[in-house]
Amino acid sequence: MLFNSIDFAIFLPTVFLLYWFVTNKKLKLQNSLIVIASYVFYGWWDWRFLALILFSTLVDYLIGRKLKTEQKQINRKILLWSSIVVNLGFLGFFKYYNFFLDNFITAFTFFGMEIKANSLNIILPVGISFYTFQTLSYSIDVYRRKLEPTTDFIAFSAFVSFFPQLVAGPIERATHLLPQFYRKRRFDFAKAVDGMRQILWGLFKKIVIADNCAEYANQIFNNSGDYSGSTLALGALFFTFQIYCDFSGYSDIAIGTSRLFGFDLRRNFHFPYFSRDIAEFWRRWHISLSTWFRDYLYIPLGGSRGGTWMKVRNTFIIFIVSGFWHGANWTFVVWGALNAMYFLPLLLTNNNRKNLDAVAEGRLFPDLREFLSILVTFGLTVFAWIFFRANDLRHAFSIIKKILSASFFSIPNFPDITYALVTLFLVALFFCIEWLGRDEEFGISKIAVKWNRPYRWGFYFALIALMFIFSGREQEFIYFQF
Structure with a gap:
């Protein structure tokens, strides 16, 4: 269901x-x-x-x-x-x-x-x-x-x-x-109302953002030989938004539904695409799985308490096992190993616990250094997602090869490019909303609770209207296959 x-x-x-x-x-x-x-x-x-x-x-x-x-x-x-x-x-x-x-x-x-x-x-x-x-x-x-x-x-x-x-x-x-x-x-009325807000926000993520991004990600990845490097890079970008909004949308709906019945579930995502380094990304992405592997695998193996070899070994073990947990394909293993390589320099220089506060805390915009850090981390993440989405390693390397070719500088072109641009606009709007709520436990609460009632209800009805207007073909949640 x-x-x-x-x-x-x-x-x-x-x-x-x-x-x-x-x-x-x-x-x-x-x-x-x-x-x-x-x-x-x-x-x-x-x-x-x-x-x-x-x-x-x-x-x-x-x-x-x-x-x-x-x-x-x-x-x-x-x-x-x-x-x-x-x-x-x-x-x-x-x-x-x-x-x-x-x-x-x-x-x-x-x-x-x-x-x-x-x-x-x-x-x-x-x-x-x-x-x-x-x-x-x-x-x-x-x-x-x-x-x-x-x-x-x-x-x-x-x-x-x-x-x-x-x-x-x-x-x-x-x-x-x-x-x-x-x-x-x-029964707690306030808790139930908060749960309904979380369900609404999760459905918006899934129906408007994830499902529409999935249409283009699937089209581009499934026909990668027909497209230029710039179009394939755009496909990787669509998948990046798809997997986040699909999976975090499910978590939002699960958390909201639980509140309707008087239960509290732990947060699973904390605005990972605003991370300033890969270590921060993994503290914010699929938190329940990351902490599970930390407590039941990484720490029993010795964690980061030993010498350099043990730190390297344990880091690769936890990331490769995490990748393999996602599916029986070498692409997931490579995805995990790639993230381990991203993470290791931070661990070996003791910078893996550097960014523990909210990005641009107390400010509307990040400074130049924070912005560049977010941009680099996001780019590394998008690159890794290519392996996650590809059918096999040969498919992944063929996509990367074309992205790194001269065709990367061509104008992306595929059917329905106009509607794809509309989807990207909706993604940008979504990220603006997430940015405004980045220092809250659940970003929707800042807008939902702190705005005046007319604006708050206008926001709710706008989300519902967008779901009716931009709802695509009903699709299973992406993590059902894992």
Whole structure:
């Protein structure tokens, strides 16, 4: 079920009314409704994968209970690794089986040995990369004794399957979200209104910006051989806006929807394209995944505490694993390695924690140094996105080669160039709004709350009007495929 669909427009108010007017007397009833609604929401794509999420929930629930009573360290490690193997085993099979098989065959063919093996026609369960990491965080935190294991299976099931963030995050930690299912929720009108604002802003990002940018990004990347370097560079720019507005739009809708039900999810994006260096970009982009890898992979490996070799090793590991998490393609591995190379100079010179404040804090415009830093960081990010979007490495390098050719200086030209310019104007308008709210937790709140009522409501109706006027073909959220 898509957030930007008629199905969800019916589903959400139905669950909302049942939640606050039918099951509001008992906490367990509310949690049970969330579980049922979440399974309906998830099963809307393919009901067969409901057994998968239920099995994952059962495994981690039972392992958590056993970890509480088990005192022998060796047995505790066996329990933890059982959770890791089960969860990553499912993820590896559904997402990476064919990738490893194809590369295994290719490697032996290179040495003159021919191996015959059949690939499988595997359907990737939507959201598996997200809820797998969410349940793993629970088992690891219980093992580390940072979290008391739950005895409430309904609450734990609701935590694992919570429908607003089930299929594309934010990846919530059990230490933050699970305790919220233990507490009685009371309807908070101000919180619900704030949630509706966040949903509106997320839908605008998705429908007006991301979906329209997707039309041109897909057209240019899918027919890259027909276009000049300047047009391909424009295509990379369209994809840069598409992936940000698509994914952050989903996060906004998830956060806003959660507020309607009395829950708080953590922020997942914090205006990453205003970053002044790559380290700042990764503190602002897909925050829930970046911090997950930091806490459960980077720090256990030693983080940046060791010598230069350890810093380099750990940096490449975390970025390459992060790239590979996105998909079974060498393009994602290269994308991750490229970001590691961007990041390393800052880490080795101890400048990776330099820009911790908001850009141009207390000022309307950045100074020249900040502006150039933002421009360089944005350019490096756009270049890396080419590998992320390309079909394979050969496709990526062919696009880069043409961008670096003399045709880069030609005028971009492809069908519907006029409407593409309108889309770029809307993107520029969107970024102006984001810039005005860059020092807020959620940028929409600055405009939504601090403007006078006529301007505020005019802004809301303008967003709705733009969604009706510029709505393109309904598309899935881009991170559903990851």
